[in-house]
Amino acid sequence: xxxxxESFVDYVxxxxxxxxxxxxxxxxxxxxxxxxxxxxxxxLIACKLFERITEPERTVSFRVVWVDDSNHVQINxxxxxxMNSALGPYKGGLRFSPTVNLSVLKFLxxxxxxxxxxxGLPLGAGKGGADFDPRDKSDSEIMRFCQSFMTELNRHIGxxxxxxxxxxxxxxxxxxxxxxxxxxxxxxxxxVLTGKxxxxxxxxxxxxxxxxxxxxxxxxxxxxxxxxxKGKKVAISGAGNVAYYAAxxxxxxxxxxxxxxxxxxxxxxxxxxxxxxxxxxxxxxRNLQDYTKRFPGEYHAxxxxxxxxxxIALPCATQxxxxxxxxxxxxxAGCMCIAEGANMPCTELAVKAIMxxxxxxxxxxxxxxxxxxxSGLEMSxxxxxxxxxxxxxDGKLKKIMQEIHDTCVHYGKDNNGVINYMKGANIGGFVxxxxxxxxxxxx
Ligand code: GLU
Numbered sequence: 001x002x003x004x005x006e007s008f009v010d011y012v013x014x015x016x017x018x019x020x021x022x023x024x025x026x027x028x029x030x031x032x033x034x035x036x037x038x039x040x041x042x043x044l045i046a047c048k049l050f051e052r053i054t055e056p057e058r059t060v061s062f063r064v065v066w067v068d069d070s071n072h073v074q075i076n077x078x079x080x081x082x083m084n085s086a087l088g089p090y091k092g093g094l095r096f097s098p099t100v101n102l103s104v105l106k107f108l109x110x111x112x113x114x115x116x117x118x119x120g121l122p123l124g125a126g127k128g129g130a131d132f133d134p135r136d137k138s139d140s141e142i143m144r145f146c147q148s149f150m151t152e153l154n155r156h157i158g159x160x161x162x163x164x165x166x167x168x169x170x171x172x173x174x175x176x177x178x179x180x181x182x183x184x185x186x187x188x189x190x191x192v193l194t195g196k197x198x199x200x201x202x203x204x205x206x207x208x209x210x211x212x213x214x215x216x217x218x219x220x221x222x223x224x225x226x227x228x229x230k231g232k233k234v235a236i237s238g239a240g241n242v243a244y245y246a247a248x249x250x251x252x253x254x255x256x257x258x259x260x261x262x263x264x265x266x267x268x269x270x271x272x273x274x275x276x277x278x279x280x281x282x283x284x285x286r287n288l289q290d291y292t293k294r295f296p297g298e299y300h301a302x303x304x305x306x307x308x309x310x311x312i313a314l315p316c317a318t319q320x321x322x323x324x325x326x327x328x329x330x331x332x333a334g335c336m337c338i339a340e341g342a343n344m345p346c347t348e349l350a351v352k353a354i355m356x357x358x359x360x361x362x363x364x365x366x367x368x369x370x371x372x373x374x375s376g377l378e379m380s381x382x383x384x385x386x387x388x389x390x391x392x393x394d395g396k397l398k399k400i401m402q403e404i405h406d407t408c409v410h411y412g413k414d415n416n417g418v419i420n421y422m423k424g425a426n427i428g429g430f431v432x433x434x435x436x437x438x439x440x441x442x443x
């Protein structure tokens with residue numbers, strides 16, 4: 001790598017100490033974008049365009065105090081990272097999880113910058129959340145927490161300023177409580193959050209969007225190789241919203257889904273999941289071990305899905321869940337495609353191993369952009385005061401995923417015809433944001 005690359009990476013490391021996830025995300029993009037800048041966009045060096053992209057426009061961190069069901073006072077830390085507004089209002093989800101810290105949210109906001117740019121919609125980038133664990137909380141505790149969180153957050157967001165949505169630990173229920181509190185404080189029914197319920201300003205297909213979009217992207221990658229999903233064995237990690245809808249869409253496209261997992265273990269069903277089986281998994285909450293009480297299959301405590309032979313691996317759980325060892329195992333068993341439903345689920349070494357093997361690899365910023373894309377469509381519907389049919393939204397989602405795929409091909413195809421989707425997504429996402437930032441001056 002070049003001198004500019006080395007000094008850039010040093011610069012970011014010094015400015016962001018103790019933020020390993022953030023530095024990982026920046027390095028992964030820099031490896032593609034810096035060679036591009038040095039050869040095709042030298043004018044961006046002097047105006048420090050890429051350095052500016054790594055500095056959030058604004059970061060707020062705040063105290064969230066609430067009272068639990070036993071009348072104990074609880075304190076959490078809330079955040080909103082307003083990363084980049086060159087293309088539109090800040091846009092990105094809220095994550096409620098004990099793993100939330102500034103490093104994680106900055107990496108997510110950074111990824112969101114490129115992801116949102118790739119959608120082709122007028123969306124800036126942000127991310128937020130709290131180190132709050134919703135898993136063991138009652139419904140009223142969740143409501144009280146959301147209300148306290150929004151009592152501070154409301155002053156930083158707005159339909160044309162910053163439009164949060166869900167992420168891990170934040171689904172339609174939480175968005176409802178957050179929206180209700182926002183509306184109560186601001187006295188304004190507005191498109192300030194996406195992922196709302198369909199009867200109160202939400203878009204059809206928003207819950208399905210990330211999982212469906214992931215499969216539309218994979219379908220397109222395979223089509224490029226004159227292949228399809230028919231008969232393919234698919235291993236999926238996660239048991240949340242993304243994993244569930246990815247599994248349903250994979251099944252409807254003729255694939256066989258053989259795993260679902262959470263952080264405690266993996267269900268392996270050799271015969272393949274059906275909608276009925278997936279609904280049963282949903283009803284188990286965190287207790288996946290009970291799957292075998294009703295359906296044949298195996299539960300592997302403490303194991304990840306990547307040890308089972310599959311053609312396609314779809315990590316849909318969380319960051320850094322698939323490591324170099326997992327890649328080795330997947331390759332040995334004949335895996336030909338890894339596509340990321342989660343954000344940065346492959347470790348840096350895993351990505352290097354996948355690249356070396358030259359199998360199909362779709363990075364999250366391209367492959368999981370369907371969620372935020374339909375959020376963008378929800379914003380459009382809110383602005384014109386209409387609700388489009390599920391079919392219409394699904395059609396638009398499919399088209400957006402195909403266009404993202406084509407952008408990746410445009411910027412990622414090498415002279416031998418091999419497509420590096422990671423490079424394509426990084427450069428494709430960067431070019432649009434960089435052009436807008438340059439036009440808007442030194443701000
Ligand atoms: N949290 C999702 C993501 O990682 C969706 C964000 C949104 O809809 O704003 O892209």
